[in-house]
Amino acid sequence: MVSGRILRIELRRSIAVWAGTVFLLVALAFLFGLTGPWTAYGERWTAQWSAAALWERHLLLFLLPLVVGAGALQGLRDRRAGTGELLAATPRPAWQRSAATAGALAIALVAAYLLLYGVGAVQVAAGGGVFHLGWAPVVAVGALSLVAAGWLGLGAARTLPSVLTPPALAIATLLAMFPVVGLWQEEVVPKVAYLAPALDNARSLVHDLSGWVSLGQAVWLLGVAATGFGLLAATRPWARPAALLPAVLGAAVALPLLPSGSEPVYVVNAAAEPVCSGRVCVTRAHEDLLPVVAGPGEEALRLLARLPGPPRQVRESAERDAVHHPPARDAGIVYVDFDVRDARSTGEKLTRHLLAGAGTPSCHSLRGDDFDGRLREEAARRMAAGWLMGDVAAPTADPVFQELNALVEQAWPELRAVPEREQGARVAALREAALSCDGDLLAILTDGRR
Template identity: 30%
Template sequence: MSAPTATRPAPASPGPDAAPSPWRSELRRGLPPWAGAAVLLTLAVTMGADAAEWQGDWARTHGLLRWTTMLLLGPLVAAAGCRQGGREHRRGTGDLLRQAVRGRRERTLAALAPLVACVVAAQLVGTAGVYLATWPYSLGGGLTWGHGLLHAADAVFVAGLTAVGFVVGRVVKWRGAALVLALGCYVLLGFSAYVDTPLGLLTPAQEPGLSEEIPALWLAPVIAVWVGGLALAALVGHLARRKLLSLVPLLAAALAGTVLVQTGDDAWRTDPRAQRLVCDDGTPQICVTERHRNLLAPAGEALSGLRERLAGVPGLPERFVEDRPGHRIRRGTGEVPLPLFTPLGHSVVRGEVTDHAVYAWEAVAALFFPDCPDPSGGELDEVVWTYLAPAHQRDLSDPEYALREAERHRGAKGVAETRAALKKLDRLRALPEAERAAWLGEYIAAAQRCDFAAQPAL
């Protein structure tokens, strides 16, 4: 008798493949990753092209980042949102999708959310990258919580403008709508940024006139409600069956806009670090603001030759002081203006003084012209100036060049005057050290009093 054979269960019929996630489809074959890459590329190219003008200064970096986000990224993400929103019209699948199981809201969020996530993530990553680029060359100071929150408000602005563009793409079937929307956003945002009216305070990337000011903590949330409320009102008005629901975010945006207009410049206050001074131990002292404390050593190095030539000179001003808001340096106070560090890209690039000779030459100018009514100066200014701060092809530092220029511009008379000045320069250099120091002290003291007639002869 044979043993019973075991029966095998019938194989299960293969079920339908699981539908791919909308996020996965958008991120693999859709517009969102390309839009994020465009945002990163725009930030990198725009900020990198002017790196010498912001790298090292936290406030300057912050301001340029926000302007770039508003004027360039804003139109870009609006066009990307419009392109994404008009995809159904271009493909001719609108009627088919309206019969799908998913409702209108689900379809909208499935198409919009990945795009918003990509452009916002790219904006935040690009912002962090720019700050990492400025960190090694920091001039001092730093950002406050108010500055950081404003970048979060910029992220809301980027997300909101993407959503507005998406709604426009859904409503307008014309293929050129994305380009026109981008141009319109650029014109509108640019005009509002530069118009000198209370409405200019509604600009999403509003910045004070001076970089030495810091924002209040409440400013960023108010801006976020202002720009986010307008975008949410457009999205809700497009999706909701009850259109009146869009009045809620619209009312919140109106209230936030009113706060921005009413407060005006009160949302910004002077950074106390722009008032406090940090000084070195040299003679004369060099004093910079706390915001630029890392420039104290480079400035001292640039003026080291000048301070050596001024060693032992009596009656000198006590210190060279960086200009700061609300403080005017007057003659007779023992202070002389330090040559300007800003705007960056000229005398200072990436935390270093670019030309020590020119910087010292400008410092001597502050010694000779301390807010005098008559800016002409004394007869020997060129001679003393050249001795204290010799700069290549400036004044009498290069005799052959000086004589050639004198003959070119003033003829024989100019050549004679230049030869006489060169002889006086040689005479000043040949004086004994103590005698030269006393003579320089008397000359500079008369210049500080603006009493040029009392300057000694040479």
């Protein structure tokens, strides 16, 4: 066994503390020094407990290569000092000598990871975040991933003792992580992508990673950590190939545990619980916005009552945004998404946002490539809101929206030129088409056809 005294010596004399410090400082530089999706209003990393955990895992995309490289640098210590043969001649087992080095590195890295989460957690608690324990497995697996990466670097450098090993491992890890994490956004995600400890963007404050995903990742990372330690402690030629077995077994056990097809990767947490004022509901994560939404929401429902089969409730969706699929829709509900800029407005502007598309979400996914279709749909959505409110919104000042403004200015008179009853029928037809994402919404308004 490794005594506490030996661990303290390793912490002082190895690069373990330095590795943890560099990890923490680089991560904080990302979160506080750079503008990214983790600073966005609706997705900021200090908004909820789960958001802090998920964004910390996302940053592993950039930070794990540093950890692997640091582990490899530590693994070259005996070669740099020229003490390899001397240590091999001592009666102390090689695995005990390796355990001291690996243990010190693991302690420093786990402490840095937990301290980073603690920085976010303090701000979440101060901001009134909804406390639950769904984030705990996400944080635990993230800390385990640092141990696995650090030990893999240690073992790889002991196996290939070259000054080129640390930078080569760091670059190889970075190049491997990007395409694997990118697979999380594919329409059909291969199971192997879920083995990556770095996560996709945290696009929701009310979701946690599924327990099965965390379990599968933990099994795989334990195998990688065992492989790294095995390579570090190996003293015989046959021991190095045998050390690869835990990683292979870990992957073989983990892959069947991971979701496939329609199985959920993310699950809702306590922050998704609805909080209501009359017919308007938001999640507990946005409870502070309920007074802002309640009035415009009730006004939107009142105006939509002019249409057949009107919605009965305004509700914040607890669905995680999908990259390839349009948002969920329900004929009885007007959904509000606070990640959208207009949904963070107030009063009449917020009412107009809720009335867009006659109270329906957009039919285009986050990764829609049909620019003309998106442009025509947005023009129709604005016109439907304008008809319900009595006038179309003023043109958007941003030059990026010039084409949209021109389309609305051309189509609006065409809608207003027909009798009032026909206008109402066309807006009702637009709502029906938008609920099924079927048809050209702008053509419905201007020509009365799909």
